[in-house]
Amino acid sequence: MTAADSVDTPLNICLLGYRSAPYGGGQGIYLKYLSKALVEAGHRVDVISGQPYPHLDARVSLIKMPGLNLFETGLGSLRFHHLRSWTNILEWTGKLTGAFAEPYCFGRRVLKYLRKSGRHYDIIHDNQCLSWGMLQLQQHGFPLVTTIHHPITSDLEIALNAASNWRERLLIRRWHSFLAMQKRVAQRLRHIVTVSERSRRDIGRAFELDANAISLVYNGIDTEEFRPRPEVTPIPCRIMATASADAPLKGVRFLLQAVAQLRDQFPHLELLMVGRPQPGGDTEQLIDQLGIADSIRIVSGISTEQLVTHYAEAQVVVVPSLYEGFGLPAGEAMACGVAVVSTDGGALPEVVGEAGLQVPVEDSAAIADAVATLLLNPLQREQLASAGRARILECFCWRRAAAQMTDYYRETLAR
Numbered sequence: 394m395t396a397a398d399s400v401d402t403p404l405n406i407c408l409l410g411y412r413s414a415p416y417g418g419g420q421g422i423y424l425k426y427l428s429k430a431l432v433e434a435g436h437r438v439d440v441i442s443g444q445p446y447p448h449l450d451a452r453v454s455l456i457k458m459p460g461l462n463l464f465e466t467g468l469g470s471l472r473f474h475h476l477r478s479w480t481n482i483l484e485w486t487g488k489l490t491g492a493f494a495e496p497y498c499f500g501r502r503v504l505k506y507l508r509k510s511g512r513h514y515d516i517i518h519d520n521q522c523l524s525w526g527m528l529q530l531q532q533h534g535f536p537l538v539t540t541i542h543h544p545i546t547s548d549l550e551i552a553l554n555a556a557s558n559w560r561e562r563l564l565i566r567r568w569h570s571f572l573a574m575q576k577r578v579a580q581r582l583r584h585i586v587t588v589s590e591r592s593r594r595d596i597g598r599a600f601e602l603d604a605n606a607i608s609l610v611y612n613g614i615d616t617e618e619f620r621p622r623p624e625v626t627p628i629p630c631r632i633m634a635t636a637s638a639d640a641p642l643k644g645v646r647f648l649l650q651a652v653a654q655l656r657d658q659f660p661h662l663e664l665l666m667v668g669r670p671q672p673g674g675d676t677e678q679l680i681d682q683l684g685i686a687d688s689i690r691i692v693s694g695i696s697t698e699q700l701v702t703h704y705a706e707a708q709v710v711v712v713p714s715l716y717e718g719f720g721l722p723a724g725e726a727m728a729c730g731v732a733v734v735s736t737d738g739g740a741l742p743e744v745v746g747e748a749g750l751q752v753p754v755e756d757s758a759a760i761a762d763a764v765a766t767l768l769l770n771p772l773q774r775e776q777l778a779s780a781g782r783a784r785i786l787e788c789f790c791w792r793r794a795a796a797q798m799t800d801y802y803r804e805t806l807a808r
Contacts, residue, residue: 404515404802406431407507408440411499411522413447419542419721420520421447423588426615428453430795439514441506443499458502460495463488491567497574500526508533516802523575523582531583538584538805541607543592543718543739544599545572548642551715555641576600584805586798588612589740592718610798613791614724618697621730621782622705630659632764633707633731635667635700635722636714644713644736645676650757651711651764653683658765662688665703669693704729708774709767712741715754720744724789727781732774734763744789748780 408428413421428438429450439454440447444462449455461475461484468489475481480501487494504526507517519527519539531537549569556562579585579600586608587593597604632652636643645666652664669691670676680686692703704710710726712735717723720741726733733749735741736756745751750767752759767774 404436404799405513406436406438406516406518406802407511407514408438408518408520409499409503409522409527410440410442410447410520411496411524412445413440413442413520414445419719421445422721423540423542423612424520425449426613426791427794427798429615430613430791431798433792434795434799436799441503443495443502456506458499458506460484460498460502461488491564493568493571496522496524496571497526500524500529502526504529507535511535515806518802523578525574525578528578528581531581536806537582538586538802539579539582541579541585541587541592541596541600543587543589543716544596545569545575546599547595547716547739548640551642552640583808584608586610586801588719589743591740591743595739608801610794610801611789612719612721612724613794614721614728614785614789615791616728616786619701619704619725619728621778622701625702625705627708628663628706629708630662630768631665631707632662632709632711632768633665633667633703633726634711634713635725636712637668642715644715644738644754646679647755647757647760648711648713649676649679649683649685649689651713651760652688653685654757654761655764656685656688659768664689665707666691667693667695667700667703700725701729704731707731709734709764711760711764712736713760714738714741717741717744723749724785728785730778730782732767732777733781734760734767736760745781746784748784749777 408424410420410424413424424440424447428440431438432450432452439456440449441456441458443458443460446457461481471485480498484494484498500522507530517530517535517537521541552565553562556565587596588611593604593607593609596602596607634648636645655662666689680689704726710731710733712723714736716739718740723733723735723741723744727748733745735745735749735751736754737751738754742751750763752763
């Protein structure tokens with residue numbers, strides 16, 4: 394009998410992430426909290442990650458799989474010893490030509506490592522790398538499951554629509570060229586799981602898969618870390634958003650336009666943005682054009698505890714995304730007991746439900762109206778804050794997600 398044959402026997406689990414810092418996006422948050430929840434469920438968990446590395450629970454082992462990390466070090470960081478690796482050369486030339494080669498190169502490195510040192514794992518869980526290396530792991534007999542959070546085709550479409558000229562569109566298409574690999578790999582994977590019903594439908598359509606064959610395990614929210622802070626007094630007219638400020642997908646443009654509309658009614662309005670815009674980028678330019686720089690405070694690279702404090706200081710949290718595969722910022726704010734205004738983009742309605750105010754995507758006037766409604770109605774803010782916390786506790790805890798994922802692992806192994 395193997396470890397996978399008994400429902401009571403802990404599993405040896407290996408989670409993979411090509412870049413996994415929690416402040417870099419939802420994939421890093423997913424690795425951090427899923428690995429922690431699986432360890433607390435009694436399993437043994439390793440995480441193999443490229444840079445930037447994840448922040449993990451002390452009980453989770455991190456196996457570093459460094460690449461060139463060119464998005465932080467730049468093309469000039471190449472050294473002679475890097476040329477000994479064909480994978481390094483591919484990563485460098487990909488960046489040089491405007492492509493995003495990290496998933497492909499990470500897959501090559503992980504394949505080499507696991508073929509040599511990974512046979513003791515009961516399950517390998519790929520976190521949306523979707524590279525040829527993952528397919529080869531499956532072909533070499535490794536039990537592999539893959540999480541696809543949402544199809545990056547959504548990001549591509551929104552970025553192309555936001556581009557101002559053909560040169561930008563050409564660069565965007567080049568950067569997203571890895572999508573051709575992801576689509577072909579996904580079509581040949583045996584075990585795919587996603588994090589929302591909306592993502593399941595969209596992945597099926599974008600990758601030409603049978604959506605019914607994609608399993609669903611909702612993300613969780615760590616309700617011990619993300620919690621109300623009753624000792625913190627909310628700052629009057631403080632609203633907050635956590636978003637990649639220059640990513641069109643996150644809808645920051647429409648939030649900034651809403652702030653400009655709200656300033657006459659609320660002269661002391663302040664937007665706290667978690668996520669630093671690119672210097673001279675579209676977000677900074679729009680802030681200057683709207684003349685709202687004095688109404689915006691920007692923070693980045695903060696700890697989870699600092700993030701929770703900022704949530705507690707906000708009267709309203711806004712999630713202006715055009716699309717979310719799940720909607721972690723909305724879930725975190727709700728877990729912290731803060732009233733939420735969100736768009737209806739992607740899976741946000743599944744997360745927010747009736748516990749927040751929802752507005753159409755790309756509608757700055759609707760965002761402004763919803764924020765004004767909550768700033769003027771403290772009782773409604775309190776009701777939504779309470780309902781949001783209750784909804785997260787009931788529907789989206791990591792303990793539940795880990796139990797469902799464990800069942801999925803065992804079903805996969807049983808096949």
